[in-house]
Amino acid sequence: MALSEDVGNGDVSRFAVPQDMVADYEIEVQAEGVICGLGIALDLLSPLENAEENEYAEYKCLDGDRVVQGTTVFSGRMNARELLQNERTALNFLMHLSGVATFTRKFVDAVRGTKAKILDTRKTIPGLRSAQKYAVRCGGGFNHRIGLFDGILIKDNHIRVAGGVSEAIRAVKENGPHTLKIEVECVTVAQVDRALSAGADIIMLDNMPIAEMRDAVGICDGQATLEASGGISLQTVRSVAETGVDYISVGAITHSAPALPMHLEFR
Amino acid sequence: MALSEDVGNGDVSRFAVPQDMVADYEIEVQAEGVICGLGIALDLLSPLENAEENEYAEYKCLDGDRVVQGTTVFSGRMNARELLQNERTALNFLMHLSGVATFTRKFVDAVRGTKAKILDTRKTIPGLRSAQKYAVRCGGGFNHRIGLFDGILIKDNHIRVAGGVSEAIRAVKENGPHTLKIEVECVTVAQVDRALSAGADIIMLDNMPIAEMRDAVGICDGQATLEASGGISLQTVRSVAETGVDYISVGAITHSAPALPMHLEFR
Amino acid sequence: MALSEDVGNGDVSRFAVPQDMVADYEIEVQAEGVICGLGIALDLLSPLENAEENEYAEYKCLDGDRVVQGTTVFSGRMNARELLQNERTALNFLMHLSGVATFTRKFVDAVRGTKAKILDTRKTIPGLRSAQKYAVRCGGGFNHRIGLFDGILIKDNHIRVAGGVSEAIRAVKENGPHTLKIEVECVTVAQVDRALSAGADIIMLDNMPIAEMRDAVGICDGQATLEASGGISLQTVRSVAETGVDYISVGAITHSAPALPMHLEFR
């Protein structure tokens, strides 16, 4: 789909290029980061069925590898018209997914030595949920639920309409799937206490001050898994991790990751 | 599609919410910016056919409006389960597209008073080309070609394989569609000269130092439209505009725009 | 899709019916059972946009209702040609889904008074998973995971290749989603013991003799949820339920449910 939105009825600049010309090329990163999306690039740049025999496309590193400026991550030989047609779509995927992996890796590095794991959220770019979640893993992060269907999360709005934390948990236990754990979003330590009593499996500490998070970790004492969430940045993530929470979820790694710059050059 | 990747086989947290409950809600922006995507939000949050009579959904401002932190941009009344199901997808579109519009607007504001117009590029997030190009217009920018099919752009790789600027232009004039202008990417003033002689309609000054851009503007003297491109940032865009070019294209406004934060609250 | 496989390029028998004739009709069940699928029937039999004013379609009962032979479950007035075109597809859905609900209800009734709940499995008719799972709920049953993506179930083949129950659980805990409970299939009481030690949340007792199930219930003592499975029939389900297990899963309610007979008559 991404290819068709770019190519449409065909590349009108192709006439500048002789029809049967074959070109050798390389894709080079222009900044330090973590690479991700080589498989999609391979799909887009692989020789077609009727290609000449010596055409090829290959990775020069693997998804998840750290790369420095100037690293060649991909090379190949392809019909020049087809290459120029698919180039931008391949680069758009590579640059965006590597951007997500790179940004994730910065958070992961920032909490090194603590037990906290970095999680993504459902705040993803529309249409790219699966790809971005893969990029998060390539950056050393972990995935929270894929969507609304594979994890229960009782949030502030749920609690308000259900009439309280306990009521919300009870309703979900009775009618929800017995194969899923129940996570509850809490904004105060008192709520954490109620959620534990009601049998929550996971508790999300939402936009809580560091000191309260530390209290919550103490109260919880291993009875439930703890996840910190809410506006956590590269500046604040380490102090959050040091409170002792199990997970830290960060929306920015998927909704605001800057692209990792790359270009494709004919040799 | 974006909705189905989030909802899948259904929201398993819905059981916390009474089935027939109706909720009043507002969407509020949490930072200053330019809003974009209200139409998609309306599609996702409009009452279903079998909704209660007093359900509704409405804009509180228009795409392209500047908003400050705390502005309510959307409000409505909807079945609470359906609202919680569609909320995240609506917010993901709003936050991303408003991010693009907001980032574009910063470039547009930076060149105010010059004749330069800000253009987008084909460096878009896969699958969102049309939506992002709309967001660029909401931010006060202009659109370059949509894809490979509706604009001719002869780039460095084309010139290399065609054997020179003139050869590339001639080949395209002969075989390409007569309804499209021909744009040529030049990296030196000498190339600009050759492109003009060969009859280029638009010349892209690619990664050129400011001084050379100024020379190019002088040489061109209105014979062709001039577009500056290549790694232009908020720091450098004004000095580029002051060289007298007609357009400045910026990949970052689509590939690296941070999301504009928003949330949806039950009243 | 179901409609198009029946209608294809149009109903060639329609010529026997005057083009603008409108018919009153009723759908009647021809055996005792539980009704399911009225919503799909309504979709298929609702008047089209350009229908005459007095056309209508309506339920005479609700999904999940018990019905006796001769009950009218649906009635309407519709253009006769359109009715005869959509009739069979509507009946095929109604008869199949009501068959599933009816068969499920028999198992549910058989365990009345025990704490056991009847669960479905992934042994569904290809293409109808969601619809059948809905029919199971209409029959008073509960749904196991929808598919491979929303529930972890470690089966005999997993255990064999992982090198043991504990190894399999550990691998899944480390790499699997933290929002899902872990279910393990056990064939002996010894395995149940190992699964409990390794921290299984749910234990499936697979094809276990009644006596061993009872032992497993004793050993488990509330530390994990217990599910009985494997060739359980209407004859055996009550004795299984009386062992004290929490859930009993039955493949036959989705893969071998006979249709509930119905017909549509013009009045």
Add this chain to the structure above:
Amino acid sequence: MALSEDVGNGDVSRFAVPQDMVADYEIEVQAEGVICGLGIALDLLSPLENAEENEYAEYKCLDGDRVVQGTTVFSGRMNARELLQNERTALNFLMHLSGVATFTRKFVDAVRGTKAKILDTRKTIPGLRSAQKYAVRCGGGFNHRIGLFDGILIKDNHIRVAGGVSEAIRAVKENGPHTLKIEVECVTVAQVDRALSAGADIIMLDNMPIAEMRDAVGICDGQATLEASGGISLQTVRSVAETGVDYISVGAITHSAPALPMHLEFR
């Protein structure tokens, strides 16, 4: 489609299995019957493009073969994670289609020695019409029309609104496709008589007592093809066949066939 409803965003139990493990397996039937669906199983279990060299998948018998309990019908060697992902969908098809073939074969065997052929109907499981009709042929049955588009059948409701058997036949002859035979549903011998006079090519004896069927066979005397229909069971099918009808159509072989049990075991 059937695969995607089961796998969704991926098998979360896969982590129990080493990523590159290859497994030898067999599919074994657990009851006597007729096998059907091996082609679909082959599609689902064939080695992927990037599979190891010694992976394979193969039939051990052919669609339509009679098998006894314990027969191995399929074997292969495949990446264990992929195998566990596709296993259930393959088995669901095999078990259902073999169930249809097995049930059909029982009817075919019951009329052996008479000239009657067993036909299916349009009472099929939604979405599986083509596959079920193939299974019927594997069980020794024949196919009635695929849908409304490839066979004319004037039923009781048609006759009522057309104003009689002759009127209905005349209307269809005038306006319907000249390439299709005309079949008419009759519930009395008198109707059979009128249908013959009006030029029916095929006459369906609908829910007729055995004695009347015999009369209809006598009256018809080869002028038209005769098909018996309506609630015919394994108990009654032979006596129907012995009346001398050409075809007997049975809805139950597609709408109520119990699955033929099978399982897949790692060797």
Add this chain to the structure above:
Amino acid sequence: MALSEDVGNGDVSRFAVPQDMVADYEIEVQAEGVICGLGIALDLLSPLENAEENEYAEYKCLDGDRVVQGTTVFSGRMNARELLQNERTALNFLMHLSGVATFTRKFVDAVRGTKAKILDTRKTIPGLRSAQKYAVRCGGGFNHRIGLFDGILIKDNHIRVAGGVSEAIRAVKENGPHTLKIEVECVTVAQVDRALSAGADIIMLDNMPIAEMRDAVGICDGQATLEASGGISLQTVRSVAETGVDYISVGAITHSAPALPMHLEFR
């Protein structure tokens, strides 16, 4: 689909037209003919949901009507930008389908007074089979089978590989659907004779001289339906009809019908 191939990413000429302008328009035919396709035009030109209240679209005649040069066949009031966007697609359908209806009507008129009916063939424009077959009926013709699935036609190549007319008919009778008539293509009177003996229901006289056709009609004597086919033009069709055949099939009415010219004018 036809609309999207024309509009793609949007009408770039729309900027010449004020955004909220509403236009009154008429579609006028520019030559004599039979109109067809008004329903598709209505779909394409109907006011959108958010249209102004006084927008409308309506037929001025009906599909199948004969029209003279200058007849207004459609009129409406619509947002001018939307109108200019959908105009060409609507006209392309109307002009093509009316062309088919008009060309068909010429053949139908040419055989007036004989018993021969004009049939179409499977020689249709790819993608438009159903629409063209509808246009044929609007022109007074009749439809042969829709495709390979709803009519049996044994052609020269079948006969060659089957080993003769009788062998081919026997094979199809044994294994083909009992609800379809059998048509056989014959090039000589001797073949007609063999086909009759073998029980053909319909016989196609393929590229036969007029005299032989007359012989075939005599030999057949009502035992089978006769269809003439093969390169029949407006010049020859009447003499073919006068031989006494029942049907004449003409490929040209669908594969070579010239468009009926029309234009859309703003009032």
Add this chain to the structure above:
Amino acid sequence: MALSEDVGNGDVSRFAVPQDMVADYEIEVQAEGVICGLGIALDLLSPLENAEENEYAEYKCLDGDRVVQGTTVFSGRMNARELLQNERTALNFLMHLSGVATFTRKFVDAVRGTKAKILDTRKTIPGLRSAQKYAVRCGGGFNHRIGLFDGILIKDNHIRVAGGVSEAIRAVKENGPHTLKIEVECVTVAQVDRALSAGADIIMLDNMPIAEMRDAVGICDGQATLEASGGISLQTVRSVAETGVDYISVGAITHSAPALPMHLEFR
């Protein structure tokens, strides 16, 4: 799609042909013309994956070649049942596209020696725009814009609502894409003058008498490209070309091209 509208649920005449029979065949043209569509034919007639080893399909000439009656353009060896199933769809494409190429070539030949190039229009058969535009190129013609999205054409209706030629051009220059040339439809020489002053890049002379066209060519004098359009036939095209216009667009080459007859024969 074209194949499925023909084949539907399968070829019911296939039973006349032994299942494993392989046939040698040739496609022969039955009239003089230009061939087009061999690639689509190759797709439809290529041996399937599980074909016998000696099956093949190959061109005997190339798209764009002139052929005489009796030329074999394609030959192959294929399973006879599959061949008879795909034959008609392949021939329908070949006959239609070759018809377009042949008709185009007649116009191209008629203007030989002048500088005029033959262009197509948007008056294409719905669904076949791209294929027909390719056929036009095979016939020696050139393509006008593909659709509304890749070329600006200001027509009579635009001018009327914009309030004049200059106003329309100005509006489009300000808001339209800067990469596209602007074409304006003129019906008088005075309009041509105004369009030139307003900066039109291309001027369409719409339904203009020959003498006025000559005047327009004189006035224009190379300042803009000139295109003649409107009801131009094989009889009139040469005199139009001799006025000195650059392009002549002809709707009939796509909307009214008669098919080039061909047939497929078993050898």
